[in-house]
Structures are given as structure tokens and as C-alpha cells.
Amino acid sequence: xxxxxxxxxxxxxxxxxxxxxxxxxxxxxxxxxxxxxxxxxxxxxxxxxxxxxxxxxxxxxxxxxxxxxxxxxxxxxxxxxxxxxxxxxxxxxxxxxxxxxxxxxxxxxxxxxxxxxxxxxxxxxxxxxxxxxxxxxxxxxxxxxxxxxxxxxxxxxxxxxxxxxxxxxxxxxxxxxxxxxxxxxxxxxxxxxxxxxxxxxxxxxxxxxxxxxxxxxxxxxxxxxxxxxxxxxxxxxxxxxxxxxxxxxxxxxxxxxxxxxxxxxxxxxxxxxxxxxxxxxxxxxxxxxxxxxxxxxxxxxxxxxxxx
Amino acid sequence: xxxxxxxxxxxxxxxxxxxxxxxxxxxxxxxxxxxxxxxxxxxxxxxxxxxxxxxxxxxxxxxxxxxxxxxxxxxxxxxxxxxxxxxxxxxxxxxxxxxxxxxxxxxxxxxxxxxxxxxxxxxxxxxxx
Numbered sequence: 001x002x003x004x005x006x007x008x009x010x011x012x013x014x015x016x017x018x019x020x021x022x023x024x025x026x027x028x029x030x031x032x033x034x035x036x037x038x039x040x041x042x043x044x045x046x047x048x049x050x051x052x053x054x055x056x057x058x059x060x061x062x063x064x065x066x067x068x069x070x071x072x073x074x075x076x077x078x079x080x081x082x083x084x085x086x087x088x089x090x091x092x093x094x095x096x097x098x099x100x101x102x103x104x105x106x107x108x109x110x111x112x113x114x115x116x117x118x119x120x121x122x123x124x125x126x127x128x129x130x131x132x133x134x135x136x137x138x139x140x141x142x143x144x145x146x147x148x149x150x151x152x153x154x155x156x157x158x159x160x161x162x163x164x165x166x167x168x169x170x171x172x173x174x175x176x177x178x179x180x181x182x183x184x185x186x187x188x189x190x191x192x193x194x195x196x197x198x199x200x201x202x203x204x205x206x207x208x209x210x211x212x213x214x215x216x217x218x219x220x221x222x223x224x225x226x227x228x229x230x231x232x233x234x235x236x237x238x239x240x241x242x243x244x245x246x247x248x249x250x251x252x253x254x255x256x257x258x259x260x261x262x263x264x265x266x267x268x269x270x271x272x273x274x275x276x277x278x279x280x281x282x283x284x285x286x287x288x289x290x291x292x293x294x295x296x297x298x299x300x301x302x303x304x305x306x307x308x
Numbered sequence: 309x310x311x312x313x314x315x316x317x318x319x320x321x322x323x324x325x326x327x328x329x330x331x332x333x334x335x336x337x338x339x340x341x342x343x344x345x346x347x348x349x350x351x352x353x354x355x356x357x358x359x360x361x362x363x364x365x366x367x368x369x370x371x372x373x374x375x376x377x378x379x380x381x382x383x384x385x386x387x388x389x390x391x392x393x394x395x396x397x398x399x400x401x402x403x404x405x406x407x408x409x410x411x412x413x414x415x416x417x418x419x420x421x422x423x424x425x426x427x428x429x430x431x432x433x434x435x436x437x
Contacts, residue, residue: 033330035334036329036330036334037326037329037330038326038329039329039332039334039335039336040334040335040336041334041336042334273323273326274319276326277318277319277322277323277326278315278318278319285311288311289311289312289315293309293311293312
């Protein structure tokens with residue numbers, strides 16, 4: 001791999017530019033689908049890009065008394081960690097650098113934005129920000145465990161913490177979606193919590209805490225936050241597809257790439273449908289659902305995989 | 309466990325609804341070009357049948373937002389003035405009127421750029437000499 005290839009890989013495909021386009025496309029699809037589900041018209045295709053450009057052009061204001069450097073570095077860290085996660089994830093056509101334990105690294109990188117989100121609420125000192133940040137931390141303790149446990153079912157079944165081995169096992173045997181369908185739905189629930197989408201959008205509940213921890217943010221920083229969440233959707237869904245569906249297509253082929261995109265779109269449609277159907281859960285309902293139902297179910301599921 | 313089954317059931321309960329919305333026309337209309345037809349019984353602007361009005365002042369007495377004003381010179385000569393900026397289209401005047409004179413129609417486009425346009429003389433009766 002020479003320098004030019006590395007440049008292409010990091011900045012163009014499947015690095016920054018491709019992920020950005022994919023993230024904006026999926027965000028548009030999400031908004032359009034939810035609008036159509038609710039009987040509205042929905043935005044035109046360029047709306048996410050227009051929003052982003054508008055936010056980048058706007059004045060950047062923070063409340064007085066806020067640590068400016070800290071507030072500026074938080075969205076940068078979360079954006080960078082999600083982008084790094086995308087680098088470790090094999091996006092269908094290009095193999096990623098794989099090593100033993102990159103599954104855990106990916107998990108860690110994907111959970112960074114949630115911690116940064118909490119700190120953002122803490123730093124900006126607004127009432128809504130602090131409540132939103134605390135709520136996000138509260139939610140973090142429930143879905144993160146669920147997501148890790150449910151996703152680790154695939155690692156247990158393949159006997160390795162490397163993403164490549166998870167894929168190779170699926171090619172050898174069968175895609176994990178068939179034996180681990182419960183695990184798939186549980187990890188989808190965990191991902192929804194991670195992305196703070198309905199019905200787990202407690203940290204940014206509009207009618208209760210305005211925009212949660214991001215209430216005081218504006219301009220470039222807010223744009224970066226939005227971009228982070230959109231990228232996180234793409235990376236999280238790709239992670240899910242890689243762990244449960246890969247093996248259905250050949251690596252490094254155009255057809256495989258399009259099948260991957262198709263799965264991405266289908267899963268995004270599922271997320272949108274869930275957003276449109278469910279109302280927001282209360283905090284106690286979320287905790288009850290996670291710790292009393294989902295996590296015991298996941299543990300039982302993992303024991304079943306271990307014994308198999 | 310009961311909750312989980314409830315959540316799963318509600319997903320399949322509402323799925324036909326959202327799919328129906330997805331494949332049907334949006335409810336949104338291109339407003340200034342296409343106007344929305346108000347439903348029957350819609351309370352819009354205050355209108356009057358001036359011949360029926362005898363200037364009894366029942367509507368003025370009952371109007372909760374003081375949007376009506378009666379200027380009375382004599383029994384035959386009076387003016388009924390309607391301040392549309394105060395009117396909340398509650399329909400009390402229509403209920404109070406004993407002579408089927410004042411009523412609400414279904415016009416909902418009430419926007420004016422000048423304050424004077426809000427003041428409307430509903431009845432202007434002068435004594436016949």
C-alpha cells in the first residue's frame with residue numbers, strides 16, 4: 001500500500017468523503033421516510049447538506065463562563081472517534097486493517113460520542129444541557145451493556161474478537177442472522193439507544209429538555225455534532241451488517257458493495273419505521289426494559305451460543 | 309416480559325398505518341396556490357345581515373373579547389362596529405342574536421397590513437326622514 005492509496009483510503013473511499021455522502025444520504029432518507037410515514041411531504045434530497053452548510057456559515061456562540069477550548073474540542077473528539085471507527089470497519093469493497101480485538105476497539109470508539117455528549121452538557125452549564133447530559137449518561141449505562149453483550153454473541157460464536165474472523169466464520173458456516181436473530185434485534189435496540197433515536201431519545205427529548213446537552217451549541221460545533229450522529233448511524237449500521245449479514249456476498253466485488261448498500265438502506269428504513277411508530281419511553285420504562293428484559297434475554301442468548 | 313410483548317405487538321399494530329401513509333398522497337397542500345376547504349361548522353369571520361339588525365346590543369353585551377361596539381344616536385340611527393383584531397371567532401354573538409342577523413361564515417384568511425383595516429362597520433343605519 002503506497003502513500004497515494006493510503007490517502008485515497010482515508011480521505012476519499014471508503015474514508016471521509018464517501019462516509020460523509022453516505023451519512024447525509026441516510027439522514028435524508030430517514031427524514032423523508034419519517035415525514036412520509038406521518039403523511040407529510042418531507043425535505044428535498046439536498047436538505048441535510050444545506051443544513052450543514054448553513055450551520056457552518058453561522059456565528060458560533062457559547063454562553064459566557066463556558067470553557068471555550070473544552071467546548072470546541074468535544075465535538076472534534078467525538079467526530080474523530082466515529083471517523084476512526086469507520087476506518088476499522090470493512091465497508092464491503094475494501095478490507096480494513098484487522099487485528100485481534102478490533103471489535104472491542106470499535107465498541108469503544110462508537111461509545112466515545114456518548115461520553116462527549118455528557119461532557120458537552122456539563123461544560124455548557126445550561127439547565128437543559130446538564131439535565132440532557134445526565135440523562136444521556138443514565139441511558140448510556142443501560143444500552144451500552146446491552147449493545148456490547150448482544151453484539152458479542154457473534155464474537156463468541158466465531159471464537160475471536162477480530163472482525164475478519166467474524167466474517168470468515170460466517171462465510172464458512174452461515175450468516176449469523178439465522179442462528180442469532182434474537183441477538184440481532186437486541187443489538188438493534190442497543191444501537192437505537194446509542195443513536196438516541198425514538199423510542200430511546202430521552203436525552204434530547206424536545207418537549208422536556210429542548211435539545212438536551214446540545215441546547216447551548218451553535219454554528220460549527222453544532223454542525224459537527226449533527227455530523228457525528230449521522231456518521232454514527234452509518235458506522236453502527238455497517239457494524240451490525242458486518243457482524244450479522246456478511247457472508248451473504250463476496251468481498252471486493254461491485255455486486256457485494258451494492259448488496260451492502262441495500263442492507264444499509266433496509267436497516268435505515270427499519271430505524272425510521274421504529275422512530276415513526278414508537279413514542280418516547282419514560283426513564284423508568286427504559287431502565288426496566290433494559291435491565292429486566294433485554295439484558296437477561298441477551299445473557300440467556302449468549303449462554304445458548306456458548307453451549308451450542 | 310408483558311411489556312416487551314406489548315411493544316412488539318404495537319409495532320405490528322401500527323405498521324399498516326404508516327405503510328398506508330407512505331403509499332398515499334401527503335396531507336400537505338401548496339397553500340397559497342391551493343386553498344384548504346374548511347370543515348362544516350367552522351367558525352371564521354363575523355358577517356351580518358344588515359336588514360335584520362335592530363340595534364338591540366345583545367351581541368355587544370355578550371361579546372367576551374369586547375370586539376363589538378354599538379354607537380347609538382337614536383332608535384333608528386346606529387352603527388355596529390366590529391374590531392377584527394380583538395375577535396376570537398368564538399361565535400357568542402351568533403348565539404346571542406335573537407334576529408338571525410349576525411353570524412360567522414367559514415372565511416379563514418384574515419390578514420391586513422394596516423390596523424384601520426381591522427375595524428369594520430357592520431351596520432350603518434340612519435333615520436329615514
